[in-house]
Every structure is written in C-alpha cells, then in structure tokens.
Amino acid sequence: MLDGTTERDSDSDEDDLVPSRRAPVTPASFSVQNPQQKVCQTVQKLKENFPRTLEEWEALEEVNNEELETRKRPEYRISYKQEVKVEDVFLQMTNKTSATSSCEDMTITIHLPEETCDVDRMELKTTDQEVDLETPIYRLKIPLPHPIDPDRKKAAWNPDKKELILTLRMKRDLDFVNF
Numbered sequence: 001m002l003d004g005t006t007e008r009d010s011d012s013d014e015d016d017l018v019p020s021r022r023a024p025v026t027p028a029s030f031s032v033q034n035p036q037q038k039v040c041q042t043v044q045k046l047k048e049n050f051p052r053t054l055e056e057w058e059a060l061e062e063v064n065n066e067e068l069e070t071r072k073r074p075e076y077r078i079s080y081k082q083e084v085k086v087e088d089v090f091l092q093m094t095n096k097t098s099a100t101s102s103c104e105d106m107t108i109t110i111h112l113p114e115e116t117c118d119v120d121r122m123e124l125k126t127t128d129q130e131v132d133l134e135t136p137i138y139r140l141k142i143p144l145p146h147p148i149d150p151d152r153k154k155a156a157w158n159p160d161k162k163e164l165i166l167t168l169r170m171k172r173d174l175d176f177v178n179f
Contacts, residue, residue: 071139074112078145081105081167106146108166112138119157122164126153131166146170 051057080103110133115122117136125132128147133140152169 069139071135072114072137074110074133074138074140076108076110076140076142079107079109081107104169106144106148106168106170108168110140110164110166112162112164114138115162122157124155124164124166126150126166126168128171131168133164144168146172 051060082103083105108131112135114137115135121136123134126148128144128150130141130143147170148168149171154167156165156167157163158165
C-alpha cells in the first residue's frame with residue numbers, strides 16, 4: 001500500500017499489481033499546506049486585526065503604553081467638598097447633609113515627593129471618567145468614582161509639599177434632588 005501500488009480483487013493466480021493513479025506517498029506529502037498559503041493566511045489575519053480608525057489606534061497605543069510603563073505610581077487621596085452657605089448652617093433651608101451625596105466637588109491630592117521638574121513638564125489629562133498624570137518620575141492613571149464636568153476643574157501645585165491638588169466638579173444623575 002505505501003509503495004504506491006494497490007492490489008486488485010481477483011481470483012486469478014497471477015500477481016496483479018496495478019500502479020495507482022495517485023502520487024507516491026512521501027514525507028513532503030504530509031504537509032497541510034504550502035508555505036506560501038501560510039504566509040497569505042498570516043497576512044490576512046494581520047489585516048483583520050489592524051486598526052482602521054483613529055479611535056482604534058489610540059486604544060491600541062494606550063494598551064501598549066500601559067504594558068511598557070516603568071514609572072512609579074504616586075500616592076493620592078480623594079476627598080469631597082461642599083459649598084456651605086449661611087442658610088445651610090444656621091437656617092437649614094436646604095437638604096444638605098454631611099454625606100458625600102451632598103458634596104459638589106471632588107478633591108484629589110497627589111503626593112509627588114521625588115519630583116524635581118517644573119509644573120510645565122507635567123502632563124495632566126482629565127476626562128469625565130478618568131484622571132491621567134504623567135511626569136518624568138511618576139505616572140498616575142485612575143478611574144474616578146463619580147463622573148465630573150470636564151469644563152469645571154482646577155489644578156494647583158504646592159512646591160513646598162510637592163503636591164498637586166485637583167478640584168473637580170462632580171456631575172451626577174441625582175444632583176438636582178440633593179441641591
């Protein structure tokens with residue numbers, strides 16, 4: 001069978017070996033596909049996974065940057081602030097309480113003790129769901145516990161304590177009830 005011949009079913013005494021119409025079996029005939037087809041399939045897979053839009057490129061770049069990040073992560077603290085007026089304290093005319101649901105602002109204090117660069121070299125990006133701070137020594141990228149209003153934010157650098165203080169106005173679904 002392996003030598004390329006087949007035996008016919010016959011009752012005759014003579015050895016009737018007829019060569020088969022198929023090519024002989026060799027080690028090369030066991031390959032699934034030729035190398036050219038393999039290359040074409042690999043190129044096709046790359047084209048399918050290749051980013052097509054700017055958003056896909058940015059998402060891919062962000063994933064790659066996070067994998068290669070070697071900078072330190074600074075310590076930070078999130079606290080909340082209220083705007084308390086006279087009628088809130090003495091007359092209790094509003095529904096404000098000491099709970100965080102009555103707070104308007106979120107304050108993030110980021111401690112950068114080893115930072116030696118100027119404020120101009122720090123890069124701060126905020127979206128409604130995230131804060132991203134990059135310096136030569138530190139990198140902090142955190143999701144925010146509440147959505148914020150990107151147009152109402154402040155940042156202050158305290159060079160003596162080496163702290164960056166972010167004040168972000170929160171934007172929540174039920175703020176109209178609490179205020």
